[in-house]
Amino acid sequence: MPTHLQGHFIGGIFEMHDRFDWIDPKSEKVKPLKSIKVLVNNGDGTVTRESISLPDGMAPPELQKDEAYVFQIVQPSYNRKKDEIRYTLLAGSVPFPAPVID
Numbered sequence: 001m002p003t004h005l006q007g008h009f010i011g012g013i014f015e016m017h018d019r020f021d022w023i024d025p026k027s028e029k030v031k032p033l034k035s036i037k038v039l040v041n042n043g044d045g046t047v048t049r050e051s052i053s054l055p056d057g058m059a060p061p062e063l064q065k066d067e068a069y070v071f072q073i074v075q076p077s078y079n080r081k082k083d084e085i086r087y088t089l090l091a092g093s094v095p096f097p098a099p100v101i102d
Helices: none
Strands: 008-023 030-041 047-053 068-073 077-079 084-088
Touching (some): 030 068, 068 084
Antiparallel strands (some): 008 030, 008 068, 077 084
């Protein structure tokens, strides 16, 4: 039986992979935080750089710089302290080329 796309998605131009080594203040262990930086056209003429976090243990997907992709994410969350929306790639999902819409 075919599967249909369902859930939350974000589309944009892949810019780069990023990694930040965060140090847990309690255990003093280094935790690598990996993310994907994507340029997103917001429809009002503005373009924003969004960060999509990778789940723990997930290797960064093979993506071509300056190519458009669609990323399946878990439900976005809002960080009030930083006044930003946070995105996390759905574990096990694979970004795919964005469809062309005329």
